[in-house]
Structure formats: structure tokens, C-alpha cells
Amino acid sequence: MTDLRKKLAEEASQLIQEAETQLPGWAEQRLKKAYHEEEGVAETQIKNILRNLEIAREKNKPICQDTGLITFYIEVGRDLQIDFSIQDALEQAVKDATGELPMRPSIVNPLTRKNTEDNTGQGVPHIEYQPMEGDEIKLTVLIKGGGSENVARQKMFLPDEANEIPGWVVDMVKEAGAKPCPPIYIGLGIGGGLDISAKLAKKALIKEPNTSKGEIGKMENKILKKVNQLEVGPMGLGGNTTALGVSIETASCHTASLPVALNVQCWATRTATTTIEAPK
Incomplete structure (x- = not known):
């Protein structure tokens, strides 16, 4: 095992455990803001969520019993010499985190439903690769439970129907109701193709919402x-806070199409990022 492979596996495991036990600072702040804007049952629900976050942090326990399906976004410096399988290293990280935290085994064969017992499997964890300049690795983990993933939707709009996207999103959120454990985060992928828009919608969930500029920011x-x-x-x-934020990612698309994908994250927006330097 090379030193970099070992370091990647160890730091990825710690990153998973960090994401499972504490939210990003911006996410907790949005919940606190929502608490002050709610009353009655809605206020009580947010209060319980905030208390849950305190307990998870204090006891180093998962925020939610559904410890989710794991996706990694990895940017690898062009100056690094990678002489090992990144896939194998990150699979090991998931197995280690599952045993150490521990995490509920949630990954199964899609047809037989047989559980792998270690949260890995064919295509899991899913890994999105991208090169970058330098000699470091930037690693981001996104963890999603089944309830929020099950309300994901996709639609091929006509090219001149961009103004209909907000209404479609509202309809889909209304249809989802309580299933994704609101208050939710909404990730939208607009453009590309059927597959690309779906990837963009999920990737949108790793960034702080409602931070885009221009027309995208207005739509968010x-x-x-x-x-x-x-x-x-x-x-x-019931209450004022159905969603805590909206993030949109876009890609150019064919002149004859306008693909749009909707991905939803529950209030427990479990994501974390780290930068890994090669051992000297």
C-alpha cells in the first residue's frame, strides 16, 4: 500500500464520519434562522432537529439512522503520480467508516435485495473524477438517505419552456410532501442531457444554496x-419552512432540448470537503 493510498483511505473515512455526525456551518445556521421564524408544531420540530444535532456532535453519533448512500467528488492534481486504484481506496474508506462509527448497512443488490453489510457494492460508492492543477487531492463527500432520493424527478422540457421550470419544481415538492423529511434542500440540474442533468442536480447539493449570481441566482x-x-x-x-435552500448547476445542451433534473436532500444535508497533500 502506497503512503498516498493509505492517507486517502484514512482521510476519506474521517471525512465520511465528519459528514455523518455534523452539518456544515451554513446548514446549521439556516436551521437556527428557521427556528426563529416558526411557531407551534413547526417550531417544535426545528427545535428537536437542533437538539439532535447537539447530541450527535457531543456523542459522535450519526445525525440520522439512515446513514445513506455515499457519493464522492474527487479532484486530482495533475502533478500527482497515482500508482493505485482510487476506487479501491475509497471503497476501503467506506468500509472502515461503517465499522468505526458505526453506520447502518444500507446498500443492497437492486434485484435480490441482499445487503452487502458494509455500505459498498457494485458502483457504490459512486465517484465523480475531475483533474485540477497542482499536487493535491480535493475530496468532497455527499451522503443521501433513501427518503430524499426517492422523490428525485426528471423532465425533458421543450427548448422555450425555461420559464416553466420553477412551477414544475413547486409541483414536485408538493407531491413529495413529508417523504423527504423537510425542511429540504433542492438541487437542480439544467441542461446537458438526460444523464448529465441528473449528475448536475446531485452535485448542486454539495454547495451552499442560493449563492449563484445573475439569472441562475434569480431562479434559485x-x-x-x-x-x-x-x-x-x-x-x-405545516409551517413557513418547507425548503432551506435551492442550488442550480447548468450545462450547455442541444438546441432541440432542455433537460431538467430535480434532486432533493433532507434537512440533514450531509456533506464535507477536505484537501489531501501527498506525503513528503
Whole structure:
């Protein structure tokens, strides 16, 4: 085992455990803001979520019993010499984190439903690779539970129907109701193709929402406002906060198409990032 492979596996395992036990600072701040804007049952639900976060952090336990399906986004410096399988190293990281934290085994064969017992399997963890300059590795983990993943949707709009996207998102969130454990985060992938838009929608969930500029930023804010007017509320019990944020990623597409994918994350937006330097 090379030193870099060992370091990648160890730091990836720690990154998973960090994401499983504590939210990004911006996510916790959004929950606290929502708490002050709610009342009654909705306020109680947010209060319980915040208390849950405190306990998870203090006891180093998973935020949610559904410890999810893991996706890695990895950027590898062009100056690095990789003489090992990154896939194998990250699979080992998932196995180690599953045993150490521990995490609930949730990954099964899609047809037989046989559980792999270690949260790895064919194509799991999913890994998105991208080169970058330098001699470091930037690694981001995204963890999603089944409830939020099950309400993902996709639609091939006509090229001139971009103005219909916000309304479609609102309809899909209304249809989902309490299933994705709101308040939710909404990731949208617009453009590319059927497959590309789906990847973009999931990737949108790793960044702080409602931070885009220009027309994309306007659409994010419009969708967030309209979704919260649904009053689905925390855990589907009513209230002002159905969504905590919206993030959009785009790609150029064919002139004859406008693919759009919707991915949803529950309130437990489990993501974390680290930079790994090669051992000297």
C-alpha cells in the first residue's frame, strides 16, 4: 500500500464520519434562522432537529439512522503520480467508516435485495473524477438517505419552456410532501442531457444554496420563495419552512432540448470537503 493510498483511505473515512455526525456551518445556521421564524408544531420540530444535532456532535453519533448512500467528488492534481486504484481506496474508506462509527448497512443488490453489510457494492460508492492543477487531492463527500432520493424527478422540457421550470419544481415538492423529511434542500440540474442533468442536480447539493449570481441566482430565489409558500413545513406538519435552500448547476445542451433534473436532500444535508497533500 502506497503512503498516498493509505492517507486517502484514512482521510476519506474521517471525512465520511465528519459528514455523518455534523452539518456544515451554513446548514446549521439556516436551521437556527428557521427556528426563529416558526411557531407551534413547526417550531417544535426545528427545535428537536437542533437538539439532535447537539447530541450527535457531543456523542459522535450519526445525525440520522439512515446513514445513506455515499457519493464522492474527487479532484486530482495533475502533478500527482497515482500508482493505485482510487476506487479501491475509497471503497476501503467506506468500509472502515461503517465499522468505526458505526453506520447502518444500507446498500443492497437492486434485484435480490441482499445487503452487502458494509455500505459498498457494485458502483457504490459512486465517484465523480475531475483533474485540477497542482499536487493535491480535493475530496468532497455527499451522503443521501433513501427518503430524499426517492422523490428525485426528471423532465425533458421543450427548448422555450425555461420559464416553466420553477412551477414544475413547486409541483414536485408538493407531491413529495413529508417523504423527504423537510425542511429540504433542492438541487437542480439544467441542461446537458438526460444523464448529465441528473449528475448536475446531485452535485448542486454539495454547495451552499442560493449563492449563484445573475439569472441562475434569480431562479434559485424564486423557487425557494414559491416552495415555502406551499406551507408543507418541517416534517410535513405545516409551517413557513418547507425548503432551506435551492442550488442550480447548468450545462450547455442541444438546441432541440432542455433537460431538467430535480434532486432533493433532507434537512440533514450531509456533506464535507477536505484537501489531501501527498506525503513528503
